[in-house]
Amino acid sequence: MLPLWLLSLILPDPHLDLRQEARFRKRDLFYSGALFLLPLVCSSPRLHYVMVLAGINAILALGLSLFLGYTGQISLGHAAFFGTGAYTTAILTTRWGSPPLAAFWASAAVAAALAYLVGRSILKLKGYFLALATLGFGEIFLVVVREAHALTGGVIGIFGIPLFSVAGFSFDTYLKQYYLIWGVLVGLILFSKNLIRSKIGRAFLAVAASEDAASTVGIEVAHIKLGAFVVGAAFAGFAGSLFACIMSTANPEAFGLNLSVLVIMMVILGGIGNLYGPIAAAIFLTWLLDILGAYQEYSMPIYALILILLLITFPDGIGTRLNIRLIYLISYWGRRKRRERVDL
């Protein structure tokens, strides 16, 4: 648990004043700088590869964080939007020969449109029922992808998706892909930060706190939930598109319930209502899975055991609980200093 504790030291505290998230602070600069330098300092291809996967998971977790973390709704079908993004890119680039950049935007648009259609009917549910309905949607997505051979290639999937390239510059090494993905992620973080600070973002929080109270003050609860769902799906679409370009294949195995559980786990561990926490948790869990991969058939039981242990130990997220303790300590310290000053 020591690395977790160290992790918690650098995580921001979600209970701090919301206004503080407004500026691009020194800490943001520190994070971006560290992420920029990391692959240059440590040049092992495995690190680059795992960090590329971690970046894709982080985009997924960031999107779900807006829906689960800020708006307080559960979705067990997030992997389906990821899959939608991947298949849209796969079909557009291999069948219609469209450039990856265009497919990238189209993927997010298709995922968002699908989320809009699905969300309109299922978002009136709450709690376990919403979880079950989104899970059902995810399973239907998988069955359709497996069976619609003509469109998706069935169980085998689609091969030979071209690498991501912009205006002739191809992202052909893990290092370049690392910068691509984490660059996209920084852009999405800035977008999310602005969204959270806006009227809409405050409405997200109000809906999470109490739907009745939110509707009393004139918030269209249904629209806000749908909005958070659609934005989360669009993020998943971006992630899926990048995933398809990097793996150069899309097949249904990658988009099942396990991925949805993993992404929810990232958001919960990162702390509900916190943007950086899910990203840190995404890096942590992706590394964990990569390390466990060496134990082959023992990896899944160990992984599940660690998940349960983490949930029992940190039910409000690693960031939240440890940070609160830390903030208490610091503020106690600060108060004492201030009081001394006043006394003098």
Added chain:
Amino acid sequence: MTPWAHIPQLAFSGITMGAIYALVGLGFVTIARASQIINFAQGEFVMLGGMITFFLLKGVGLPYPLAALLAVLLVVIIGFLVHIMVVYPLRKASVPILLIATLGASIFISNTTALVFGTLPKALPAFWGNQPLQIRGIFVTPQSLFVLGATFLLLISLYLLSHRTVTGKAMEASSTDPLGADLSGISRNLMAFLAFGVSAGMGAIAGIFITPIFYTSYHAGTLVGLKGFIAAVLGGWGKNSGAILGGLVLGTVESLSVAFIPSGYKDAVAFVILLLILNFRPKGILGSPFIDSRRW
């Protein structure tokens, strides 16, 4: 031959499968009636029931009834363990956390089963008689009749347990009125604990009865569990009779769908039904005592 010719046969096998969904749904309802928790590891109890019986029968060489009884006991103990180790420490946590924790337990159980018993699918021998009987052109295996009979018996015993014993009433009270239950000296944690045991036992019995008809393997539990949950929601969440009705309807519709759509889409049918029922009548066919309560 037109698809219509197969319908009686498909309907019968659908009812058999539906009885299993009903038993699994009853397991969900039992836990929900005692604690308002949904245990996504429910399907794993079904899988474990079949798997452990197979191991005791073929690996250890116990006689069939003893193996089945021992398997049910073991699965009940595993159900208790799931409550003690996963649900009890998180009893104050929010819905998404409990959800992911029970899903984590489900992943753990199924993958550990793969480690212990191997990944090959297993089938138990039929209880009595392999020859299918032919009744008016429908082939009926004796095992299907056993399944239906067991469902009926379990439904009656569950009814007696929940309506005719103090423990059963206390279980129900701790869910419908937590404060009142506390005031009358009912330990809600104990009731949730007992409910996990009962529902694990029912899952195991369902698993033992179904494994001679359908193969079981380590990852079979998840889908059966989800469909059992769908059955409970379809019939009316929180009602024993709802779970039974929902299970039979779901099993029949799913089985009949094979006659009209490509069989690969069969697994999607249950989820489409789920989305339809949640959209148009979230209370389920028979109505639900729990909808509009605090937690939903």
